[in-house]
Each structure stands twice: as C-alpha cells, then as structure tokens.
Amino acid sequence: LKRGEELKELGVNVNLAPLLDYMKEGDFWFNRSFQKSPQLSGELAKSLILGQKEAGILTAIKHFPGYVNIPFNPEVKLATVLTPEISQFKKAMEAKPELIMVSNTVYTDIDSLLPFTFSQKGIQYLKTNLDSEALVVSDDLAQNSLLEKFSIKEIVTKPIKAGVDMLIFSGWGAPVNQALDSFLTAAINKEISETKIDIAVSKIIQLKETLLK
Secondary structure, X not given: OHXXXXXXXXXXXXXXXOEOOOOOEOEOOHHHOOOOOHHHHXXXXXXXXXXXXXXXOEEEEEEEOOOOOOOOOOOOOOOEEOOOOOHHHHHHHHHOOOEEEEOOOEEOOOOOOOOHHHOHHHHHHHHHHHOOOOXXXXXEOOOHXXXXXXXXXXXXXXXXXXXXXXXXXXXXXXXXXXXXXXXXXXXXXXXXXXXXXXXXXXXXXXXXHHHOO
16 A cells, blocks of 8 residues: 555556566566465465555556566567466456556467467467456567567557557657557558457546546
8 A cells, every 4th residue: 555655646557566477586587576476476466456456556467477487588589488377366366456467478388379468369368267357458569579570560460459458669769650650550451450449448448537536
C-alpha cells in the first residue's frame, strides 16, 4: 500500500510489476525476481497487487510464462526454452491484476516457431491457464532479439493477430515511427482485424475509466 501511495503521489497509475518469472541462480534476470518458491512468490505478488489496488494503482504481472533458464540477456538474443513453472502466476491471479505482460521467448512445447508474444497458441495457453479477462500486454517489442529476426511490420502485426491487446514499443525516433507507420498501413489494408483492434481499444478505455472512479 505504501509503495502504491508513493507511486500515486508521483502521478503513476500503472505499475509494470511484480515480476513473477520463477528464476534460479544463473538466470540473467535472477536479481530482478522474488528469489522465492513459486508458492511464496505468488503470495507476495498477491499482497503487492492488493496494496496497489487500494492505492488506486493498476498492476501488470509479468512476464508470463517466464524468462527462465536463460543465462544471457533475452532482449539481445532470442531465447528458446521449455515452458517454466507458472503456479505463481495462478496464485497472483487471485488478486485480479488488471494486466498481464507476456514474454518474447520461444517456448518449444507451446509454439516452436514463434515468440510467445506473436503466437496464437501462446495467448490461448495464457487464457486457458489463467482464466482471465485481464488486458494482455506485450513486453518491449523494440528488443534486438526481435528486430534481428522479424520485420517491423511483423513485430507490430503478429501480436495483434495472436490476441495481444496492447503493444509496448520503447524508445524514440525511427523504430517507433516505423512501428506506427506499419501499424497504420496494416490497419488501412485490413491486414489486421478491425474487430480485434476495436475490442482491444474498448478494453483499454474501460480500464482507464476505472482510474477516474
């Protein structure tokens, strides 16, 4: 609650946390994790989410299903792993976080061809296991791991086709402008579903309205 109140005072209304990836020593982002068992991590996340709700802060749990068993920076090089432990995400969902951020890793037992963010099978796996109407948000799509293997057009259209509601594309200048142009062109050419866009926009607006209550 205290952290949520501090964020509120700073004008922040959405926190892209907690990180629930079940990591072990040797994983690149181990120091960012709770470093606890899945059960305890889930309980800690529940407390954090409920405290943020009380303070009027929206929560995005991340990065489902997890950047784990990855000793290198997965933002630089595309990682391919087996699906990790997700019980901590299920426990955190009991607190009803408003958003779920997904990872850009390839999980061979879900979809061996595409990063989770781009995969219809991946997003369906999320919906099946978390049984949630939470907004699905991409991790940063301007990562070198994606830019090296996919075109800007693919990077902005594949997540939407897969069922991601909100795209994050960090930075300024050329990459962001290219992403916006590619999205608009794809929408005009009906390469992405207008219905999917409308549904996602509606969900985002509804979520924003909760902040005004």
